[in-house]
Amino acid sequence: MADSSTPTVRPLESSRNRSWWGWGATDQALPDAECIALGSLVPGAVQTPLPVPDVAALALPTVRVEAPRALAALMSSTPRDRASHTYGKAYRDVIRALSGDLAPAPDQVARPRSELEVIDVLDWAAGADVAVVPYGAGSSVVGGVEYRADRHRGVVSLDLSALDQVLEIDRVSRAARIQAGALGPGLEAQLRPHGLTLRHFPQSFEFSTLGGWLATRAGGHYATLYTHIDDLVESLRVVTPVGVNESLRLPGSGAGPSPDRLFLGSEGTLGVITEAWMRLQDRPSHKASATVLFDDVHAAFEAIRAVAQSGLHPTNCRLLDPGEAALAGVAQDSRSALILGVESAHTPVGMRLTELIGLARDHGGTLASTAPESADAAADTWRSAFLRMPYLRDALARMSLITETFETACTWDRVPQLYESVRSRLSDVVRDVTGSAGTINCRFTHVYPDGPAPYFTVIAPGRRGEEVAMWDRIKSAAMQILHDLGATVTHHHAVGRDHRPGYDRQRPEPFALALRAAKTALDPAGILNPGVLLD
Known part of the structure; x- marks a missing residue:
């Protein structure tokens, strides 16, 4: 379907006007007046929003390392590229960006156009004592793309967005080989003509990549069954400083510890995921949803447990407590809301939804919509609020x-x-x-x-x-x-x-020893995303 050896060269910044400091697209951010109106709903809020700095006026740190001649065509040190690759999208990232604090800015932003160029960047960085921070689309909310180690001669943000193609489709096995830099919408657009879908829709879907999902073990659209991206992986191809690791493509295997499991969730500390064979599905043609309301949140807990243990496997199964339901505009009067959704590519789903509603009613739930097979207004309201929430978060941060x-x-x-x-x-x-x-x-x-x-x-x-x-x-x-x-x-x-402090407390020490040994073996110069998972 595509030839990875002849990539199309594109500018570092996406054609859509992405925000360098906050979530998503600049044309979707709330204007000052709406920020003020939103802030007024919270007692004690300040009266004026933080201004958005002009990138040209930012005081970025001096560039410490220049791109070598052989890699110069891949790299940029423009203020906008460096600023937009400094942080992810956590609250503390947004606040620091708005304050003009870009002290951790990378020296260079590299945008390889092939796996070979990824290898070239890692080879140069290992020899030059330059840290490399893999970067998908920068939607991390846990400090995953911010360099904090302060012990390398320089830092390069390795932006994989040019590796964005579906390279091969196996329609018989219903799988595809996909480059790691593919953004959610672009990935789905390439699968759609074949009647296939990965159907992994995290909240960040529009502004995150396959490689980012794999490296962070992202959770997606499905509330049951295929909850994590792990469940959709057949095999991975990963570039490490000591070589390329490619696992055998199989539906399952009992041959020792899984090599894919080592890199899933490794967050760019052990290698750079460049490709993956992913399990696909036929595109659903039957869908139905309903919302069930509860006066008692603890009764709602019992209802959703019954649903989870029923074997009916709803696609969507989201419980909103009274505060969350009111915030999303789904329910008022201190009621909780259970949003149920089912879908299928092959058979009608009305009976399955009816069974799920029955389980919820058995625990005191009241159906919000009287037509389960029709579009559910409450679910639509929640979905719109869910996708809009990151922009509202940015508006609150500005206040x-x-x-x-x-x-x-x-x-x-x-x-x-x-x-x-x-x-x-x-x-x-x-x-x-x-x-x-x-x-x-x-x-x-x-x-x-x-x-x-x-x-x-x-x-x-x-x-x-x-x-x-x-x-x-x-x-x-x-x-x-x-x-x-x-x-x-x-x-x-x-x-x-x-999340490092919490992860360090949760992780068993024998596993920590094994992880440190893997880090030493795969990244002997210690250049890959220093400070994530391990010191």
Whole structure:
């Protein structure tokens, strides 16, 4: 389908006007007036938004390393390229960018057009003591693309967005070989003519890449079954400083530890994922959704557990607690909302949805829509709010409001305690840090037969100039609370640098020894994304 040896050279910046400091596209960001209106809804908010700096006026650090002549055509050190590759999109990233603090900016942004050029960049960097930070589309919310080590002679951001092709399709096995730099929409556009889909739709779908999903073990569209990108992988091709690792393409294997599992979730510390064979599906033609409301959130917990353990495998199964449901405009009057969706490429899904609604009703739920086979207005409202939320977060950040999200997972027997303890204990922390209890909401993004993945959102007034320090205190407390409750530090946001303290507490020491040994063996010069997962 495409010849990877003859890539098309494109400018470093995407043709769409991407924001260098915040989420997504600049034409979707909220204007000042809307930022002010949004901030006015939170007591204690400041009155004026932080201005967005002009890239040309930024005080970027001096470039320490120049591109070697052989790689000069791949590299850029323009202010916009360096600024847009400094941070990911976490709250603390947005605040620092708005404040003009770009101290960690890379010296160069490399955009290889082939795997061979990836190898050339790594070979040069290893010999020149230059750190390499792999970069898909920069949507990390855990400090995954920010250099903080301060011990290398220079830093290169390795932008893989030029490696964006579906190279081969096996229609018989329903799989495709795809380059790691493919953005979600571009990937799906190349599969659509074949009637196929990867159907992995994280919230960041429009602004994230296949390689980023694989390197961070991203969670996607499916709330049950295919929840993580791991479930869709047949094999990986990874460039490491000591050679190329390509696993055998198989539907499954019992031949020792899986080589793919070593690189899935490795976040660019062990190698650079350049290609993957991915399992595909026929495009769904039957879809239905419904929303069920609950007066008691704990009854909703029991209902969603029954759904998760039923074997009916809904595609969408999102539970919004009263605060989250009100914020999304799905439900009011302190009611929780369970959004259910089913789909199929082959058979009608109405009966399956009816069974799921019946399970929810058995636990006190009330159907919000009386026509399960029709478009569900509440689900549509939630979907629109879900996709718009990152832009609203940026608007809140410009008003110096503290907005933090963190997700976790635990077994069903611990859900009630985790939900109540997190909200109670974190509320005390937020009050101590900000002077206000703020708002703490929760939704379940993915569910398994043995437990859910709760996702918490915190909103509270901040003090201008102190936002990052306040966020850090709340983030640190949240990680400690999750650890105390036996829940994971992250379900699908990855570790990066922001989750390192929680990951270090969670990770068994024998495994840490093995991971350090793998790092030493695969990256002997220690150039790949220093500080992520390991010191």
